[in-house]
Amino acid sequence: MTLERTDAPPRRRPGYGALWASVPREFAFLILTMPIAILGLVVLATTFFTGLGLIFIVFGIFIVVASLFIARGFGTLELVRLRWAGRPEVRRPAWDHADRNQGFWRTMFAPFIDGHYWLYLLHGMVINPIVSVVTWSITVAWTSVALAGTTGWIWQRYIPDGDGRDFWLHDVVLDFLVPGNTFDFDPQVGETVFEIILGVLFLLMLPFVFRGLTVLHDLIARGVLGAWRSEALEREVQYLSASRGAAVQAEDTSLRRLERDIHDGPQQRLVRLQMDLAAIERKLDGDPDSARTLLFEARDQAREALDELRALSRGFAPPILQDRGLAAGLESLASRSPVPVTREVEVPTDAALPAVIERNAYFIAAELLTNAAKHAGATGIRLRVSTRDTGESGHWLDLWVIDNGRGGAAPAPGHGLAGLEERVNGLRGMLVIDSPVGGPTTIGAHIPYVPLAASAD
Template identity: 50%
Template sequence: MTDSTLEGGGASATTAIGENDGVVTTSASPGASAAQEGTGFWRSYGRRWARVPAESGVLFVAFPLAVIATSVLWPLFSTGIGLLVLVVGFFLVLASLYIARGYGTMTLAMLEGAGRPRIPRPVWRGRVGTGFIGRVLSPLADGHYWIYLLDAIVVQIAVTTLTWSIFITWVSTALGGTTFWIWGGFLPTTGRTVWLSSVIWEWVTRTPATFDPVTADTVLYAVVGLVFLFTLPYITRALITLHWSVARGLLGAWPSDRLRREVTELSASRAAAVAAEDRELRRLERDIHDGPQQQLIRLRMDIAAAQRRLADDPDATSRLLDEAGVRAQDALDELRALSRGFAPPILQDRGLAAAIDSLAARSTIPVTVTNDVSTDVALPQEVERNLYFVAAELLTNVAKHSRSDRARLTLALAGNALTLSVSDDGVGGAGENPRHGLSGIRERVTAMRGTTSITSGPTGTTVSVSVPIS
């Protein structure tokens, strides 16, 4: 057991370290604990005060904005309802829904500016049909628009009236009480018989007040002002939290929105997977037709010719069989090369990092590989396989089109996503053409619910893909 004692500032702490169990136990004297707690409280209190200006600004402007929104939206919406028999009423209702959406979005932005956590935005419904009518009718079929309208014309005016009244009362009491000693002397006191300090004293003690009421009122107002000023950060935070809670319940996304987004993403992923699979099958079909198939046709012709000359010209037959053997080996080599398009042996045996190093070594231009993924991280085989093909395609594009002298490949793991980036310093101009190159890469990555970023300019091209690994 090893003991060490730290002393300073009148406080002491003893740290005991167990040699066998490796557990560190620290005990501090009461004086040290009190000092640490005090320091922690004042630091936290200072951070609260740092947020007071932003919170006060939101609380101060929320009520006027709510009054303006209610004054505009109530007449607009009610007039639109009254004129629904006419075409103009329909558009007035739509206008009120769009204005309510804008006002609600501004409310969310102000709460974020006041330091509150970001509220997930709702998923706004797209068109409910085709053409102009489908686009126009979409707000009417989206419940979020109607909730935003209810919030703008009913809820916000009630909430902001309450919070604005409390906020103004608290601020005016804090500032007025702490500064009363400055301006209180200018107030007329001639003929005044009621003093707040005397009333409180006589009510509490049931005895007459014999002190100077002017001085007592000044002290009383200062104490009350200091109390209100000290608690102001807690009041602004509580009022902002009330606004944030109302906004989260009415203006935030619904659980069904997340489900709808996931369904949309899954549909896009499935479509991209189908497109990527079709593209790969067509590429494989073309490669087999242009390579091994032609070799096998020529091999069959050579064998047929050798059979015809077997009895008449043994030497020619031998040469034909030798050529047939060479063509058979060429066809076998091409088939092996094509089979790597399904699952490269090095990828299966040693993992993605080794497979990418092999790609870089076989590249016709120098490639600098940076791998920040630990070997202890187990990656899904499907992710490794697809990222290998993405890396192979990108390095091939660099070698063919970039006119670059070198390339850089980076593999990194950020959170729950694996990122692969390939960049060069070539001529740029990379773009997505349907069913070719980068378009096929995006389809492959989208099928894995990943994202693709392409940046291309005069100084080079950078393509980054990010794929979730779970």
């Protein structure tokens, strides 16, 4: 489940200068809207109704399907144009369905059962042409009044007046605003001043008008061309199911590996220790010198078994991780590495990492350091851990392990990196591997998390 942050700063409304900065893009969007909408109407109406008329001879079905795909293209173009005009991106429908793209005929007739295609067709044939005529007309009229009013005093003097004018717009406005006035001034000057005032007012309001018309298209696109909330929920459920399966698989792999390591290591040594103790017991009275030699060997077996158990116990969360946090746990982990580790642990004390994130980050770091020491032939390792707040994408923990070994690391099935990849995927993160032959090897685990304070809210 995706948790929304409650401490996100409120969005600031754009200032007047910012509105003017977006005027060129919004004007280009609005002025091209009607030509594109009319072109879409002509193409879609022609193909759709032609296919509908020929549907009784079967061939028309393919023309109808073609019109639906064309409608999808015009709708996608509208979303791209809105994004270019500065509007927030509209989440698009999931066109590719794994259960529908099986064979030619299922792919061909998929639009008939996908409601988004019909909504795109409705947008291209009805909604967009009607709305575009209105917004395009307002755009042209408003821009014309703003430009003509503010520049008319320059070029109107060069236009022949013919037989003169009997109608002055400024007189009508003054009579409306000030009934019975007796103002007496040159009508040409009055008309010029009125046009300048009107042009300046329209020019000052121009950014708000363009923004409002663009937002109108954006709202329509979000309602008709955007993805449905049910689709987002369905994808979330599928992703969570896949993540849960990956986490279970990773945990099963880890348990099997731990079982194998215990069987091949400490268990064999403890069996050997038991046999040595039995032999010591038999020889203790008759051959004390031989018993003493076996006793020394038994002591070595016990020490080695203890060392192996300590090494295996690092796969569990150590007490230092619970008591002092991830930074201290990674410092302790790096200090025990047989290969020198350069540590760059930049996890703030107020990061409020959940326990499951700390535990998994510790396991991932331990596995990567072990792989670099055992298999990479590295002489130096760099461990870098940091957190970042990306705003809308939430908080992330970034863990990098870089070694100067032989390279060539890849997540082969059944091996350590594949298990790490499953573990990271189960946490809804991503594992990045860059390991060319000859080295160096760079492996990064990026894990999202919700701070404890936010999750508690």
